[in-house]
Amino acid sequence: MGFYFYTACCFLVIFSQASTAIDTLSQLDSLTDGMTLVSGDGSFQLGFFSPGSSKNRYLGIWYNNIPMQTVVWVANRVNPINDSTGLLKIQSNGKILLQVQNTTAVWCTNLTARVENPVLQLLDSGNLVVRDGKDSEPENYLWQSFDYPSDTMLPGMKIGIDLRTGLHRRLAAWKNWDDPSPGDLTYGVELEGTPEMVLRKGSEKFYRSGLWNGDGFSGTPNLRSNPIFDYDFVWNENEVYYIYSLKNKSVMSRFVLNQTQSVRQRYTWNPETQTWKLFSIMPSDYCDRSGLCGPNGDCDNNKLPACQCLKGFRPKWLERWNSSDWSDGCIHSKPLNCKSGDGFIRIGKVKTPDTTNSWVNKTMNLKECRAKCLRNCSCMAYTNLYVTRGGSGCAVWYGDLLDIKQFQSDGQDLYIRVSASEAERKKKAKVKLAIILGTVIAALLGFLLIVCYILRSRRKLKGNTNYGPHKCTNFVLLQIPVILLTRTYEVKDKNLNDREDKDENEDMELAVFEFDTIAQATDSFSFNNKLGQGGFGPVYKGTLGNGQEIAVKRLSKSSGQGLHEFKNEVKLIAKLQHRNLVRLLGCCMQRDERILVYEYMPNRSLDLFIFDQTRHTVLTWSKRFQIICGIARGLLYLHQDSRLRIIHRDLKTSNVLLDSEMNPKISDFGMARTFGGDQAEANTNRVVGT
Numbered sequence: 001m002g003f004y005f006y007t008a009c010c011f012l013v014i015f016s017q018a019s020t021a022i023d024t025l026s027q028l029d030s031l032t033d034g035m036t037l038v039s040g041d042g043s044f045q046l047g048f049f050s051p052g053s054s055k056n057r058y059l060g061i062w063y064n065n066i067p068m069q070t071v072v073w074v075a076n077r078v079n080p081i082n083d084s085t086g087l088l089k090i091q092s093n094g095k096i097l098l099q100v101q102n103t104t105a106v107w108c109t110n111l112t113a114r115v116e117n118p119v120l121q122l123l124d125s126g127n128l129v130v131r132d133g134k135d136s137e138p139e140n141y142l143w144q145s146f147d148y149p150s151d152t153m154l155p156g157m158k159i160g161i162d163l164r165t166g167l168h169r170r171l172a173a174w175k176n177w178d179d180p181s182p183g184d185l186t187y188g189v190e191l192e193g194t195p196e197m198v199l200r201k202g203s204e205k206f207y208r209s210g211l212w213n214g215d216g217f218s219g220t221p222n223l224r225s226n227p228i229f230d231y232d233f234v235w236n237e238n239e240v241y242y243i244y245s246l247k248n249k250s251v252m253s254r255f256v257l258n259q260t261q262s263v264r265q266r267y268t269w270n271p272e273t274q275t276w277k278l279f280s281i282m283p284s285d286y287c288d289r290s291g292l293c294g295p296n297g298d299c300d301n302n303k304l305p306a307c308q309c310l311k312g313f314r315p316k317w318l319e320r321w322n323s324s325d326w327s328d329g330c331i332h333s334k335p336l337n338c339k340s341g342d343g344f345i346r347i348g349k350v351k352t353p354d355t356t357n358s359w360v361n362k363t364m365n366l367k368e369c370r371a372k373c374l375r376n377c378s379c380m381a382y383t384n385l386y387v388t389r390g391g392s393g394c395a396v397w398y399g400d401l402l403d404i405k406q407f408q409s410d411g412q413d414l415y416i417r418v419s420a421s422e423a424e425r426k427k428k429a430k431v432k433l434a435i436i437l438g439t440v441i442a443a444l445l446g447f448l449l450i451v452c453y454i455l456r457s458r459r460k461l462k463g464n465t466n467y468g469p470h471k472c473t474n475f476v477l478l479q480i481p482v483i484l485l486t487r488t489y490e491v492k493d494k495n496l497n498d499r500e501d502k503d504e505n506e507d508m509e510l511a512v513f514e515f516d517t518i519a520q521a522t523d524s525f526s527f528n529n530k531l532g533q534g535g536f537g538p539v540y541k542g543t544l545g546n547g548q549e550i551a552v553k554r555l556s557k558s559s560g561q562g563l564h565e566f567k568n569e570v571k572l573i574a575k576l577q578h579r580n581l582v583r584l585l586g587c588c589m590q591r592d593e594r595i596l597v598y599e600y601m602p603n604r605s606l607d608l609f610i611f612d613q614t615r616h617t618v619l620t621w622s623k624r625f626q627i628i629c630g631i632a633r634g635l636l637y638l639h640q641d642s643r644l645r646i647i648h649r650d651l652k653t654s655n656v657l658l659d660s661e662m663n664p665k666i667s668d669f670g671m672a673r674t675f676g677g678d679q680a681e682a683n684t685n686r687v688v689g690t
């Protein structure tokens with residue numbers, strides 16, 4: 001590695017090529033204000049900078065190849081340098097020293113190792129490391145900046161605790177835009193009870209990740225499918241940490257604490273607009289705020305008020321609860337009686353409670369877990385620790401249950417301790433009903449039998465024995481029970497079907513068509529069947545083997561959509577169901593083909609009527625009004641009522657299709673964009689649509 005300092009000093013230029021930058025500083029060199037180290041692949045830069053409108057100088061690391069200086073790490077966070085005499089060097093004992101005016105040290109590392117040839121190197125990951133230049137194992141770092149993070153978490157960084165050394169890697173926000181010294185917003189692992197990630201503002205717990213359930217944190221159940229990053233939470237006898245990596249290495253993404261907003265934000269770099277795009281934010285909604293609903297409360301964003309008591313609980317102070325003061329929380333509606341035995345009720349789709357008073361075992365099963373919880377009178381809830389592979393492990397909670405959040409679709413089950421009477425109430429109610437019904441039926445049968453006998457004896461008196469009486473008893477004794485039994489089974493079956501229907505809808509998968517089926521339906525995409533040409537490819541009319549008419553959109557190969565994105569989009573559209581939205585029937589992903597299959601709309605699109613001299617007479621004013629209302633209803637559903645909030649971004653007459661009764665249906669979601677269910681505002685950086 002040649003010595004090259006990025007300065008204007010001309011005599012140095014003679015010894016090197018002007019375009020190369022160095023990533024390593026040896027004992028003989030030093031880095032002064034104005035010089036920088038650049039990582040091998042040019043991703044990151046180390047040097048002196050002044051944040052915001054401040055005149056102070058700090059030593060830091062920032063992205064090298066983007067125009068907007070984005071600092072990811074600061075060395076002397078609390079000790080700014082007030083002039084440009086800062087000088088960085090590495091001592092023979094491996095200590096990094098940041099000096100001012102040749103003498104005063106404003107920052108140094110605590111390392112004192114015996115190394116022959118310590119060097120300081122800026123890695124491609126943005127990690128500044130000290131290593132032995134003679135060591136053949138380049139991964140043996142004597143010191144690394146990733147162990148002392150500032151406010152930014154980069155891919156490959158571990159946020160957590162090394163249980164062997166006690167090293168606690170935690171993020172702390174900048175005080176403000178001009179001052180990188182640590183604010184009171186921090187993010188790190190908390191070990192008490194069972195480890196989880198916690199965002200704190202001062203001493204207040206602000207946001208918890210929830211338990212790690214093997215697939216993700218229970219507080220963010222659907223994060224796994226995001227297109228940007230993979231993540232993991234490692235918890236063994238040596239360390240506990242959270243880590244993430246990028247799915248596509250050429251996408252830049254960072255995770256940063258923001259003191260002024262008291263949030264944790266994730267940004268990704270948008271190369272087109274040359275700006276950072278906000279990807280996600282935590283806490284993202286009302287119910288993410290830790291402990292909002294008090295002990296034993298259940299927070300549900302879709303309810304008003306959001307705070308409810310858990311099943312089997314009631315507000316501790318009704319008046320305060322009614323006036324939206326939830327801090328006192330809820331208590332059991334029926335007192336527990338541990339000695340004579342309590343029961344559990346299941347609540348589904350939740351973020352697991354605060355783990356401060358919890359205990360886990362990675363191998364127990366759910367039955368053992370229940371028994372464990374039942375044995376200890378202060379155990380209030382239990383569930384599987386891991387949700388993967390049908391559920392395993394055990395987590396139990398002692399005392400009040402704090403910070404439970406209710407989700408709509410994902411989330412874990414939780415079994416809550418309630419009095420035996422409460423747990424059995426539903427069962428008992430059923431049994432009671434059965435007993436009452438049984439008694440009533442028996443009484444009725446008895447009564448009818450008596451009637452029959454009376455009739456029989458009367459007829460006997462009249463000497464008429466060949467008609468009636470036997471039939472009557474037969475009817476009462478045989479027919480009625482049979483009728484009753486069949487009715488009961490029908491009702492039962494119906495209940496069963498209802499449940500199955502619901503489950504099916506929950507994780508509805510879309511029909512996947514074979515390419516050959518579609519080719520056949522559209523007559524090999526013949527020109528005669530072509531309905532039109534959209535921005536993303538031609539649309540054909542087709543008829544399936546069973547006679548069903550379909551519209552087939554064949555996305556052009558140049559639309560540049562990856563398989564993953566395509567699948568995502570298809571799943572997204574499949575979840576939308578409204579009578580003013582065109583329905584997606586299925587898709588096809590064979591042989592590089594990306595094909596969407598929609599229901600066929602006999603009257604095609606609105607533009608064919610509005611802009612046609614003859615056909616526009618079909619549209620009477622009442623018809624037009626009806627169409628407008630339909631479009632509005634469809635939009636309202638997209639914007640407000642669907643599970644995923646969606647902005648269509650390309651609404652025009654050619655994207656409004658009409659069915660045989662001229663009912664409008666919005667189509668073409670190629671440009672649509674989804675938002676968090678709670679997000680009310682967002683910025684877009686690209687001009688799209690018409």
Ligand SMILES: *[C@@H]1O[C@H](CO)[C@@H](O)[C@H](O)[C@H]1NC(C)=O
Pocket residue numbers: 082083
């Ligand atoms: C910079 O700080 C040093 C002490 O840390 C002080 O002696 C010096 O006067 C300051 N210089 C300026 C320009 O404020």
Ligand SMILES: *[C@@H]1O[C@H](CO)[C@@H](O)[C@H](O)[C@H]1NC(C)=O
Pocket residue numbers: 101102
């Ligand atoms: C800083 O120290 C070096 C040698 O250690 C010396 O040559 C130089 O003159 C000093 N500069 C100042 C401003 O004291």
Ligand SMILES: *[C@@H]1O[C@H](CO)[C@@H](O)[C@H](O)[C@H]1NC(C)=O
Pocket residue numbers: 108109110148
């Ligand atoms: C060095 O150790 C001191 C005291 O243990 C600590 O305050 C300081 O933050 C450490 N410095 C670094 C760079 O780790």
Ligand SMILES: *[C@@H]1O[C@H](CO)[C@@H](O)[C@H](O)[C@H]1NC(C)=O
Pocket residue numbers: 174176177257258259260261
């Ligand atoms: C905090 O977030 C807001 C809004 O996203 C942004 O304008 C601001 O620059 C951020 N502050 C810091 C210090 O990143």
Ligand SMILES: *[C@@H]1O[C@H](CO)[C@@H](O)[C@H](O)[C@H]1NC(C)=O
Pocket residue numbers: 248249250251562
């Ligand atoms: C990764 O992202 C870059 C830039 O966005 C893109 O050009 C490339 O195709 C992506 N690679 C993969 C494997 O998705």
Ligand SMILES: *[C@@H]1O[C@H](CO)[C@@H](O)[C@H](O)[C@H]1NC(C)=O
Pocket residue numbers: 318319322
């Ligand atoms: C609280 O609200 C509930 C339900 O709205 C009502 O039944 C109850 O009387 C209220 N209690 C008090 C003390 O305001």
Ligand SMILES: *[C@@H]1O[C@H](CO)[C@@H](O)[C@H](O)[C@H]1NC(C)=O
Pocket residue numbers: 361362363364368
């Ligand atoms: C977890 O449960 C298993 C099976 O019940 C038991 O063998 C093991 O000792 C438990 N581990 C801990 C840490 O309690």
Ligand SMILES: *[C@@H]1O[C@H](CO)[C@@H](O)[C@H](O)[C@H]1NC(C)=O
Pocket residue numbers: 375376377378379398
């Ligand atoms: C129940 O669990 C709590 C919390 O772990 C513990 O303090 C208490 O001793 C346990 N009680 C019994 C009877 O085991």
